[in-house]
Amino acid sequence: MADPLAGVELPVVQAGMGGGIARHELAAAVSEAGGLGTIGHAEPGPLARELAAARALTRRPVAVNVLLPFARARHWEVAAGADVVVTFWGAPRRRTDGVWLHQCGSVEEALAARAAGADGVIVQGEEAGGHVRGRTGALELLERARAALPDGYPILVAGGIAVAADVRAALAAGARAAVCGTRFVLADESRAHPEYRRRLVDGRETLLTELFGLGWPAAPHRVVPNRATERWAGAPAPALGAVNRVASPLARRLPERAQRAALGRGGARLPLLAPAPPTDDGPASLVDSGPLYAGATVARIGDVRPAAELVAALCAG
Numbered sequence: 001m002a003d004p005l006a007g008v009e010l011p012v013v014q015a016g017m018g019g020g021i022a023r024h025e026l027a028a029a030v031s032e033a034g035g036l037g038t039i040g041h042a043e044p045g046p047l048a049r050e051l052a053a054a055r056a057l058t059r060r061p062v063a064v065n066v067l068l069p070f071a072r073a074r075h076w077e078v079a080a081g082a083d084v085v086v087t088f089w090g091a092p093r094r095r096t097d098g099v100w101l102h103q104c105g106s107v108e109e110a111l112a113a114r115a116a117g118a119d120g121v122i123v124q125g126e127e128a129g130g131h132v133r134g135r136t137g138a139l140e141l142l143e144r145a146r147a148a149l150p151d152g153y154p155i156l157v158a159g160g161i162a163v164a165a166d167v168r169a170a171l172a173a174g175a176r177a178a179v180c181g182t183r184f185v186l187a188d189e190s191r192a193h194p195e196y197r198r199r200l201v202d203g204r205e206t207l208l209t210e211l212f213g214l215g216w217p218a219a220p221h222r223v224v225p226n227r228a229t230e231r232w233a234g235a236p237a238p239a240l241g242a243v244n245r246v247a248s249p250l251a252r253r254l255p256e257r258a259q260r261a262a263l264g265r266g267g268a269r270l271p272l273l274a275p276a277p278p279t280d281d282g283p284a285s286l287v288d289s290g291p292l293y294a295g296a297t298v299a300r301i302g303d304v305r306p307a308a309e310l311v312a313a314l315c316a317g
């Protein structure tokens with residue numbers, strides 16, 4: 001079994017954040033600073049270009065994230081060019097000959113990933129930002145996974161990590177490394193829309209919802225509230241689920257750009273809201289009609305800094 005963090009100096013991994021948030025600039029800056037940077041899931045063409053662009057910026061290991069519900073054969077061909085492939089959301093299955101990590105929300109899923117040949121797992125707690133598979137706190141899940149998996153099997157932990165003390169606590173509890181998403185949305189190199197970042201800097205609370213589930217139903221996600229969540233706050237979860245289930249097959253046939261244009265307008269009559277977050281090269285209207293993914297740590301983060309500084313600060317002391 002390969003060491004998933006071979007050649008990575010520091011125990012900090014930047015989470016793959018899809019929809020255009022984590023591209024080559026962020027992944028390369030994190031890797032160059034000694035952590036492991038991850039390029040977020042994208043269509044195979046852009047994913048290949050992002051990986052090549054990251055390679056031009058750093059010679060250190062770089063990871064690629066593949067979201068299983070959206071993975072096609074070409075994704076695996078592109079991902080094979082990364083040093084580490086991180087998969088998420090679905091039954092773990094080895095699809096690469098290279099180093100493979102699977103992000104899990106339960107001990108059962110972690111055991112299944114190991115049985116499928118994963119070189120390590122990321123256990124994700126319920127406080128995490130973005131799509132949330134965990135149903136318990138990250139450190140609690142880590143403790144249970146540590147007890148269930150063999151000694152020495154690499155377990156990384158995601159959710160609730162924003163400062164060096166969080167990293168230290170994770171390592172002391174037996175994690176091989178800490179995985180951070182929200183902290184790196186607020187890095188200079190992230191491609192989150194400037195207004196999305198401002199909302200997170202000011203944000204103090206998050207909610208877990210299935211609202212932005214068009215094309216990806218039954219997948220809870222943690223966000224900072226915005227106009228869309230306020231507009232649909234009263235809609236019962238089963239009704240939201242039904243709308244997303246019915247509309248998703250059509251939405252998934254549209255390319256990502258068309259989804260943003262046609263369906264990301266705010267769901268005036270029906271909550272037809274897609275998972276694409278606002279990026280710096282997309283429409284600003286998504287700040288109030290799209291998901292402002294963020295974890296509970298948003299309450300403790302109040303600045304935007306260069307990724308290299310963040311890596312160093314997370315590992316200080």
Ligand SMILES: Cc1cc2nc3c(=O)[nH]c(=O)nc-3n(C[C@H](O)[C@H](O)[C@H](O)COP(=O)(O)O)c2cc1C
Nearest residue numbers: 015017018088128129130159160180181182293295
């Ligand atoms: C903006 C954002 C987008 C995310 N997108 C993805 C994704 O595309 N794939 C994935 O595996 N995880 C994704 N996640 C979840 C992360 O992998 C990780 O579990 C989470 O960020 C950890 O919690 P934290 O945000 O509190 O650090 C996303 C998280 C955020 C904040």
